[in-house]
Amino acid sequence: MNNKTSGDWRPTAALEVLRLRARLLESIRAFFSERGVLEVETPILSAAAVTDPMLASLATRYTGPLFPRGQTFFLHTSPEFPMKRLLAAGSGSIYQIGRVFRDGEAGRLHNPEFTMLEWYRVGFDHHRLMDEVAELVMQLLAPTQSLEAPERISYREVFRRHAGLDPHTATSADFAAAARERRISVPKDLTSQNDLATWRDLLLTHAVEPKLGQGRLTFIYDFPAAQASLARILPGEPPLAARFELYLNGIELANGFHELADADEQRARFERQLHARAAGGQAVVPVDERLLAALSEGLPDCAGVALGFDRLVMLAAGARSIAEVMAFPVDRA
Amino acid sequence: MATYSTSEFKAGLKVMLDGDPATIVENEFVKPGKGQAFSRVRIRNLRNGRTIERTFKSGETIEAADVADVEMQYLYSDDQFWHFMNPESYEQMAADKNAVGDNAKWLKEQDVCIITLWNGVPLAVEPPNTVTLKIVETDPGLKGDTSGGGGKPATLETGAVVRVPLFVQNGETIKVNTRTGEYISRA
Numbered sequence: 430m431n432n433k434t435s436g437d438w439r440p441t442a443a444l445e446v447l448r449l450r451a452r453l454l455e456s457i458r459a460f461f462s463e464r465g466v467l468e469v470e471t472p473i474l475s476a477a478a479v480t481d482p483m484l485a486s487l488a489t490r491y492t493g494p495l496f497p498r499g500q501t502f503f504l505h506t507s508p509e510f511p512m513k514r515l516l517a518a519g520s521g522s523i524y525q526i527g528r529v530f531r532d533g534e535a536g537r538l539h540n541p542e543f544t545m546l547e548w549y550r551v552g553f554d555h556h557r558l559m560d561e562v563a564e565l566v567m568q569l570l571a572p573t574q575s576l577e578a579p580e581r582i583s584y585r586e587v588f589r590r591h592a593g594l595d596p597h598t599a600t601s602a603d604f605a606a607a608a609r610e611r612r613i614s615v616p617k618d619l620t621s622q623n624d625l626a627t628w629r630d631l632l633l634t635h636a637v638e639p640k641l642g643q644g645r646l647t648f649i650y651d652f653p654a655a656q657a658s659l660a661r662i663l664p665g666e667p668p669l670a671a672r673f674e675l676y677l678n679g680i681e682l683a684n685g686f687h688e689l690a691d692a693d694e695q696r697a698r699f700e701r702q703l704h705a706r707a708a709g710g711q712a713v714v715p716v717d718e719r720l721l722a723a724l725s726e727g728l729p730d731c732a733g734v735a736l737g738f739d740r741l742v743m744l745a746a747g748a749r750s751i752a753e754v755m756a757f758p759v760d761r762a
Numbered sequence: 763m764a765t766y767s768t769s770e771f772k773a774g775l776k777v778m779l780d781g782d783p784a785t786i787v788e789n790e791f792v793k794p795g796k797g798q799a800f801s802r803v804r805i806r807n808l809r810n811g812r813t814i815e816r817t818f819k820s821g822e823t824i825e826a827a828d829v830a831d832v833e834m835q836y837l838y839s840d841d842q843f844w845h846f847m848n849p850e851s852y853e854q855m856a857a858d859k860n861a862v863g864d865n866a867k868w869l870k871e872q873d874v875c876i877i878t879l880w881n882g883v884p885l886a887v888e889p890p891n892t893v894t895l896k897i898v899e900t901d902p903g904l905k906g907d908t909s910g911g912g913g914k915p916a917t918l919e920t921g922a923v924v925r926v927p928l929f930v931q932n933g934e935t936i937k938v939n940t941r942t943g944e945y946i947s948r949a
Binding site: 481483484533534535536537538539613614615616617618619626627629630631633634635638656658674681684735737 | 769790791792793794795796797798799800802814815816817818819820822
């Protein structure tokens with residue numbers, strides 16, 4: 430050990446913030462208990478992994494009884510797949526609070542392991558779930574923040590307002606012009622590619638997000654179908670994903686879907702994502718066949734949402750970085 | 763050619779930007795939960811001193827700049843160059859006007875400066891935080907000060923002009939903060 434790291438044993442969060450964390454966890458459990466939503470726990474280790482090219486799984490290896498030659502297990506990036514298996518098995522509405530893991534993500538708002546609150550409501554669509562998310566978050570933040578009534582704006586409308594274009598019809602030249610007008614620096618290989626999803630994310634992160642959730646919760650909904658992830662596609666032109674995200678103070682807090690229940694469509698999306706991973710030089714991971722089997726059996730009509738608990742604590746505590754609300758972030762793990 | 767990927771970005775990293783050496787001032791990891799990750803950096807061009815913002819896609823690489831800071835003793839200047847010496851190896855090096863810039867007025871023989879080298883050539887010269895210099899010209903300062911303690915200008919042996927208290931006289935040596943250009947005390 431050298432002197433420079435000798436203070437590293439200490440927590441980065443103030444003890445007062447850790448007490449706030451504990452109180453918020455209690456309040457969340459009380460909220461769901463009152464509503465008859467069941468708390469569940471599902472495995473962190475999974476034989477399959479998320480196929481989304483924008484998410485990278487960490488992996489570990491188990492060797493011993495049941496797997497004498499060793500078996501790779503992926504640390505889940507969210508508990509979505511096993512929770513859907515519970516829903517298909519007839520669990521009814523469920524929630525989970527647990528650690529999730531993401532390779533390659535560390536920064537002011539990111540830590541490779543973090544606490545996620547994820548819940549599923551049987552019989553809800555994404556709009557009804559937004560009502561419940563707003564109710565929970567407003568209740569949790571009420572002691573520390575006075576917020577105005579939540580607002581709900583479509584993905585198209587936030588881009589019109591803050592990036593000056595229609596994200597569903599804009600070409601890469603339109604995105605480039607909008608970036609130039611706003612003096613946003615454009616990554617060099619983006620200018621030569623017709624990569625609309627990356628263009629949307631560039632404008633979203635640099636121009637749109639900082640304007641969202643100013644003094645109130647902002648929900649944005651109806652995403653481009655190409656960014657549906659595990660959401661249903663709404664009929665219409667252009668096709669839109671029944672997906673929403675929640676922002677407060679420019680920080681992304683939650684992401685929800687009216688859940689896709691079609692096993693064939695889900696398999697097709699997994700395969701497209703695996704092709705994209707292979708093309709991008711990313712690991713090609715095993716598809717979750719047990720999830721697909723559960724979907725074939727029948728997922729009840731439901732909406733689900735994942736909320737970053739640490740970021741919620743940040744907002745409640747007025748913290749600027751995620752390290753201020755975690756006992757030990759990864760560089761002190 | 764050495765390169766850095768975005769995951770190596772941190773404050774102080776020296777990189778090549780648009781053909782010029784630059785240093786990363788601040789790096790922010792930005793990523794929508796289900797979207798593309800970016801590194802949003804503030805980066806200072808070491809030739810012109812300007813700080814700009816740049817965004818990289820995660821996984822992009824950028825060329826490393828061969829930039830190093832070394833301590834060298836200032837020797838003398840001629841018409842074009844300021845000459846420095848490594849006090850251990852006695853190796854000498856000349857810095858031009860671009861590298862020395864406004865800091866020329868703080869350079870005193872024997873003082874140890876920090877020279878930023880790019881590919882072995884001086885790119886910038888940083889004088890010590892505090893220098894001790896002799897006053898070569900200042901008014902007696904007994905009359906005419908109406909500014910309420912604002913002091914008076916004094917020209918130092920290196921040509922720098924600083925404001926000093928009225929009681930400080932010609933021929934005295936004083937300590938000056940080179941970052942702010944302010945008088946600290948009599949030496």
